[in-house]
Amino acid sequence: MERKGEPHPPGGPVLGIESSCDETAAAILAPDGRILAERVLSQIADHAAFGGVVPEIAARAHLAALDAMVKDALGEAGLGFADLAAIAGTAGPGLIGGLLVGTGYAKGAAIAAGKPYLALNHLEAHALTARLPGLAPVQPGFPYLLLLLSGGHSQCVAVEGVGRYRLLGSTLDDAVGEAFDKSAKLLGLPYPGGPALEALAREGDAAAVALPRPLLHREGCDFSFSGLKTAVVQLVAAEPPGPLARARAADIAASFQAAVTDILGDRLVHALALCPDASAVIIAGGVAANSAIRARLAEVAAKASKPLIAPPLRLCTDNAVMVAWAAQERLRAGQVSGLDAPCKPRWPLDQLTP
């Protein structure tokens, strides 16, 4: 973030825009975190019709949706661009096309309305969501632990302050949500694979099939899911040709979910050891909605006497409320971005500064 130390901008509502992957979203937040309007359009529903395949690259869909969505949100909030304190867009990490559309729109609106612009990191926005007033019984103080478990990211982060993130571990290969989606596809389940696999796992016996648990008990809290995916490939390949028997698929699903649950529980134990002062454990990302995983993480957190905070799904999957909230946090610190701030498809959290 640039222009540090400039005069504190006047408080006011902020427009946030998120378009880094499959969701197009816009939200308007008051300085105290009240959500004045939020809109989200997921292309997942479109993708589902194609078995999870992107029929058209997201950028075009973002472009088609964004303007009407922003104006609709402004209408609900009863505001115009002139009433905003700033306009923020996700500048990375993510798909370059979507990032260019979202930040291009945000910059254009900021120039036209003469408002400050903020180029925000998508992961930082996830990391700060837990501080949104009203979300947790008590707003967690720094530091706290964030486990981000989604289709594109698997990270464990010590959130030590706004702009101060210590990456404790990340996936060495596939993201956990990707492992869910690909395993679900191998089991013949529809997209999105995570919820379908969880439902099927309820019918199965996790002990019926042995699957590996990569990096279990290994020092640190990196993740690895590629070997687990490959083990599922090999199990399915060993079955007779033709569609997998439902009972067998259910056993594999249950075993897969148990393996991921064990891995994540173990990684949280290690993360807590790396950040013993954590005031809370926050879980985010679509995989955090899996009830078996959530229960295990809650158990591990409780053993360490830490509250587990799981934002509602709409706030812990990709959304614009988190972008607008991170922008409010940055504005409070007196920070805005230059209009030349670039999009960064790769933008690790530990490259950020307070």
Place this chain on the structure above:
Amino acid sequence: MRLRLPDDDATQDLGRRLAAKAQPGDVLLLEGPLGAGKSTLARAFIRALLHAPRLTVPSPTFTLVQSYTAPSGVEIWHYDLWRLDGPAGLEELGWDEAQDGIVLVEWPDRLGDLTPPHALHLRLSHDGAGRLAELRGEARWLDGL
């Protein structure tokens, strides 16, 4: 050319040896089913070119493409087209720009007409506990492998 890769290390070693031969303008098409080792090979290839053996090289499945800059200044573009159903939209993912650098493509069957004629085709398949690599391309790739 066919190579037996008995384990993960052998897959990574092949990635490193191909990296030593790669030049700007090269395209490597990594074919094969889920779990065949495409990402493992790509990761070793990218780490070798960046002289960063522990670099995090995440799967590009969800972002579709990840790019890296080697110390030499050459851009390395790692595509994963698993979520696409065809070449439409590849230009939005920097495909034309990528051709000046070194390009790795997983699930290259989605490239259709955009498949570069000079590309190295590398097909990985399950072969017992190990993998089989089949390579098809210009002689300079295969010499001394």
